[in-house]
Structure formats: structure tokens, C-alpha cells
Amino acid sequence: MQQFEAILESxxxxxxxxxxxxxxxxxKIDFIPGQFITIPIGKQNRFYSLATTPLxxxxxxxxxxxxxxxxxxxxxxxxLKIGEKVTFYKPQGKFNxxxxxxxxxxxxxxxxxSAIRSMIQTLVQTDFQKQFLLFFGIKTKKDVFLENEWQNIQDQNSNFSYFYCLSREKNKHYNFGYVSGNLKEYLTTHRLNPQDFEYYVCGNLNNVQNIVEFLQNDLGISNAQVFFEKFI
Ligand SMILES: Cc1cc2nc3c(=O)[nH]c(=O)nc-3n(C[C@H](O)[C@H](O)[C@H](O)COP(=O)(O)OP(=O)(O)OC[C@H]3O[C@@H](n4cnc5c(N)ncnc54)[C@H](O)[C@@H]3O)c2cc1C
Structure with a gap:
């Protein structure tokens, strides 16, 4: 498979x-938002989703x-030290x-x-006009990251909102519970029709499975409207 190189900047x-x-x-590798690269490390491979827009x-x-x-x-x-080169295989994947x-x-x-950040950055860069929402599931407040980024995007795009969903800690600044429950509550409160959206789900195996089942069984979303990637 074709190999590429990149230099670690920071x-x-x-x-x-x-x-x-x-x-x-x-x-100058190009890719579709949602794709991942493969980094060979010794005799093993590790996969990492590209976390920035290809733009x-x-x-x-x-x-x-x-x-x-x-x-x-x-x-x-x-x-891997700053200034050193990493070798990797071309971006691939159907979570696009x-x-x-x-x-x-x-x-x-x-x-x-990571993959979802690439998608959201792309929507922002291309001035996406429809509503787009992020439900970001983590365990506790100490796991919160990238909040400033979502806040900046929300400040500048009235069609974007984000919600951190803490599964293991109640905190007045964040939502409590799983992303699926929080999504359902949001749709109900705002009287939104779940069928009017397409859904992108990414994370570890169990979480993705649970969320996809929830979308299909609880909200009645068809497979064609659900895109997902499991980090295994
Ligand atoms: C399509 C795809 C995209 C992916 N994108 C990403 C991404 O963007 N970011 C990302 O982080 N991962 C991503 N992954 C997962 C990634 O490829 C790795 O599997 C993951 O990051 C863990 O790799 P690791 O080599 O650090 O841990 P591994 O060496 O594979 O170990 C796996 C886990 O075992 C446990 N473990 C390992 N050693 C010990 C030890 N000595 N004691 C106790 N526990 C131990 C740790 O919990 C560790 O996380 C992706 C996977 C897929 C399939």
C-alpha cells in the first residue's frame, strides 16, 4: 500500500x-471528513481518524x-518527537x-x-446553512476537552449547538446522562422531527452499538440515515 510521510509539529x-x-x-494528502489513517508502529498497525477538515x-x-x-x-x-517524521498509509474508511x-x-x-471534529470543521468552512448539533459523551468534568472550539463555533453559527453529556457526574454546566437520552429530550423539547436529520455516530464499540440501536429502535431512523464508526 502507498505510504506517506508527515512531520510532527506539536x-x-x-x-x-x-x-x-x-x-x-x-x-498534501487529501481525504473525506471521517476517514482515518493507518500508522505502522513496529509490527503492529494503529488507526487514527483525521481530526481536522481536509480544507x-x-x-x-x-x-x-x-x-x-x-x-x-x-x-x-x-x-515521536517534534520535528520527526511519521510514516502512514493512505486515508481510508466509509464513515464519510x-x-x-x-x-x-x-x-x-x-x-x-476526532472524526466528527473533521466533519464539523468542514461544515463551518463551507458555510453549511441547515441545523447541525453535537452531543458529546464523556464520563466526568475532568474529561471535558475542546469546549472552547465548540463554543466559538456556536457563537458564530446560530444553526449549531453543542452539549456535553456527562455519564458519571452531575455538574450544573453540563448535561447529565448518555448522549441518546439527551438527544431524545432535546428533540422532544424543541419539537423536532427525528426524521429530518441524518446521524453520525463515532466512539468505542459498545457506545456506538448502543447509540445506533437507540436511533433505529427508539427514534425509528432508517439505516440510510445513520453513519457510524466503531473504534476497536
Ligand atoms: C477506524 C478506526 C479509527 C480509529 N480512530 C482513533 C482515533 O482517532 N483516536 C484514538 O485514540 N483511537 C482510534 N482508534 C483506535 C486506535 O486504533 C487504537 O486501537 C487505540 O487508540 C488504542 O491503541 P493503543 O495502541 O494506544 O493501545 P493498545 O496497545 O492497543 O491497548 C489497547 C488498550 O489496552 C489497554 N492496555 C494496554 N496496555 C496496557 C497495560 N500495560 N496495562 C493495562 N492496560 C493496558 C489500554 O486501555 C489500551 O487503551 C481507531 C480505530 C479504528 C478501527
């Missing part, structure tokens, strides 16, 4: 378990779990932002926000 620790890395886009041609970012000295975690956090004007709801859990 690292930013977002929470004790989440790292954001920015690479100079040396080979930012000069660089791209990844958002990585850096827990428990995992292979990918250790590589990005400790081994659809090029249409349908209103969109994004349901992310944990670092599943």
Missing part, C-alpha cells in the same frame, strides 16, 4: 488521557487516547460526511470526537 495534552498531535501535511491543506491533526502505555499511545506521547444539505446530528463518545 503535541497538546487535552486531558490526562487525551492527546492532540498536529502534523505538517508534507505530501486545512497545510496540516492535519489526530486526537489519541493515551492510556495505560498502549502501543499507539506510547508512540505518539513519548517516542455526506455531501448534501440535510440537517445533521453528531453523536460522539470520548476520542470518537
Amino acid at each position: 503535541k497538546q495534552i487535552l486531558t490526562p488521557t487525551v492527546l492532540l498531535v498536529r502534523f505538517q501535511n508534507l505530501n 486545512f491543506h497545510k496540516y492535519f491533526e489526530l486526537i489519541a487516547t493515551v492510556e495505560n502505555n498502549g502501543v499507539g499511545a506510547n508512540f505518539l506521547l513519548n517516542q 460526511l455526506q455531501n448534501n444539505s440535510k440537517a445533521k446530528i453528531f453523536l460522539a463518545t470520548g476520542v470518537g470526537i
Whole structure:
């Protein structure tokens, strides 16, 4: 498979378990929002969703779990130094932002926000006119990251709103509970028809499965309107 190179420009620790890395886009790789790259690390591969819009041609970012000295975690956090090159395989994946004007709801859990961030940045850059909403599931307040970004987008786009949903801690600044329950309450309160949206779900295996089942069984959304990626 074709290989590409990028230079590590910066690292930013977002929470004790989440790292954001920015690479100079040396080979001018192009991709569809939602796609991921494959980084070979020793004899193993790790997959990372591109966390920036392809419209930012000069660089791209990844958002990585850096827990428990995992292979990918250790590589990005400790081994790879600023200014060094990383080799990776071309962007791929079918979890793609659809090029249409349908209103969109994004349901992310944990670092599943990476692919969804690329999609939301793309909608902002292309001046998307329909409503788009983000429900971002994390465990507790200490897991909150990227809040300033969503706040800035919300301040400048009246058609965007975001909601952090804390599953394990009540906090007056954030919603409590799972993203699915919070979504249902929002749709009901605002008298929105769930059928008027398409849905993008990204995160770990169990969360994505539960959310997709909720969309299909509870809200009656058809498969054609639900796009998802499971981080396994
Ligand atoms: C399509 C796709 C896209 C993806 N996109 C992303 C993304 O954008 N960001 C992202 O972070 N991940 C993403 N992933 C998952 C990613 O590829 C890795 O599997 C994940 O980040 C964990 O990799 P790791 O090498 O750090 O951990 P691994 O070495 O694979 O270990 C897995 C887990 O085991 C546990 N573990 C490992 N070593 C120990 C130890 N010594 N003691 C206790 N527990 C341990 C840790 O909890 C660790 O997280 C994606 C996966 C897919 C399939």
C-alpha cells in the first residue's frame, strides 16, 4: 500500500488521557471528513481518524487516547518527537460526511470526537446553512476537552449547538446522562422531527452499538440515515 510521510509539529495534552498531535501535511494528502489513517508502529498497525477538515491543506491533526502505555499511545506521547517524521498509509474508511444539505446530528463518545471534529470543521468552512448539533459523551468534568472550539463555533453559527453529556457526574454546566437520552429530550423539547436529520455516530464499540440501536429502535431512523464508526 502507498505510504506517506508527515512531520510532527506539536503535541497538546487535552486531558490526562487525551492527546492532540498536529502534523505538517508534507505530501498534501487529501481525504473525506471521517476517514482515518493507518500508522505502522513496529509490527503492529494503529488507526487514527483525521481530526481536522481536509480544507486545512497545510496540516492535519489526530486526537489519541493515551492510556495505560498502549502501543499507539506510547508512540505518539513519548517516542515521536517534534520535528520527526511519521510514516502512514493512505486515508481510508466509509464513515464519510455526506455531501448534501440535510440537517445533521453528531453523536460522539470520548476520542470518537476526532472524526466528527473533521466533519464539523468542514461544515463551518463551507458555510453549511441547515441545523447541525453535537452531543458529546464523556464520563466526568475532568474529561471535558475542546469546549472552547465548540463554543466559538456556536457563537458564530446560530444553526449549531453543542452539549456535553456527562455519564458519571452531575455538574450544573453540563448535561447529565448518555448522549441518546439527551438527544431524545432535546428533540422532544424543541419539537423536532427525528426524521429530518441524518446521524453520525463515532466512539468505542459498545457506545456506538448502543447509540445506533437507540436511533433505529427508539427514534425509528432508517439505516440510510445513520453513519457510524466503531473504534476497536
Ligand atoms: C477506524 C478506526 C479509527 C480509529 N480512530 C482513533 C482515533 O482517532 N483516536 C484514538 O485514540 N483511537 C482510534 N482508534 C483506535 C486506535 O486504533 C487504537 O486501537 C487505540 O487508540 C488504542 O491503541 P493503543 O495502541 O494506544 O493501545 P493498545 O496497545 O492497543 O491497548 C489497547 C488498550 O489496552 C489497554 N492496555 C494496554 N496496555 C496496557 C497495560 N500495560 N496495562 C493495562 N492496560 C493496558 C489500554 O486501555 C489500551 O487503551 C481507531 C480505530 C479504528 C478501527
